[in-house]
Amino acid sequence: MSITFDKSLETGNELIDSQHKELIARVNKLTEECTPGKEKNVAVQTLDFLMDYTVIHFADEEKLQEEHNYPLLAQHKEQHAAFVKAVDELREMLEEEEGPSEAFVEAVKKNVVDWLVVHIQGWDKKVAEYVCAK
Numbered sequence: 073m074s075i076t077f078d079k080s081l082e083t084g085n086e087l088i089d090s091q092h093k094e095l096i097a098r099v100n101k102l103t104e105e106c107t108p109g110k111e112k113n114v115a116v117q118t119l120d121f122l123m124d125y126t127v128i129h130f131a132d133e134e135k136l137q138e139e140h141n142y143p144l145l146a147q148h149k150e151q152h153a154a155f156v157k158a159v160d161e162l163r164e165m166l167e168e169e170e171g172p173s174e175a176f177v178e179a180v181k182k183n184v185v186d187w188l189v190v191h192i193q194g195w196d197k198k199v200a201e202y203v204c205a206k
Contacts, residue, residue, distance in 0.1 A: 073181050074100040081192050083200035087136065091129045092192055098122045099184055106180055112171040119166065122184070123159055130156075133199070140203050144195075151195055158183040 075081075075096045082089055098121060105118040130152040137145045162183060165176055 073103045073177075073185055075185060075189060081189070083192070083197050084204060085136075085200040088133060088196060088200055091132060092196070095122075095125060095129055095188070098125050099188060103180060103185065106172040106177055108172055108174055108177060110172050112166065112169070115166055115172045115176075116163065119159065119163055123156075123163075126156070126159070133196070136203065137199055140206055142199060142202055144198070148195055148199065151191060155183075155187060155191070158187065 077093050077096050081092060081096075083092070102115075102118045102122050106115045134145065134149060134152070136142075137148060142148070162176070162179055165179065166172065169176060
């Protein structure tokens with residue numbers, strides 16, 4: 073369930089790509105730590121570790137868009153807010169359980185792994201292309 077940073081995820085923007093590599097490393101750590109039977113506190117710490125970097129990355133990405141008057145900034149922020157909400161919901165789900173369950177692992181795949189790949193390949197590539205064209 074891990075993500076490999078390859079050409080399909082490159083945006084061509086050095087800052088965004090380097091941050092995506094770190095973000096993907098943290099997502100991969102989350103998927104490794106959040107398997108059924110793992111301790112709850114390890115999964116919670118790993119989820120928090122991911123969220124800490126996500127906040128930094130989203131702020132940097134949004135700042136870049138603001139600096140270049142990116143026309144889809146508001147919609148991009150909505151995408152980021154949806155991700156943060158999904159991760160908050162995962163944390164709540166984990167708090168209610170004794171540890172990562174099958175349902176939790178599936179939710180991580182859908183709401184973190186799959187979302188991130190689709191977001192990078194669509195939204196973030198459009199930002200990088202816009203910035204490069206200016």
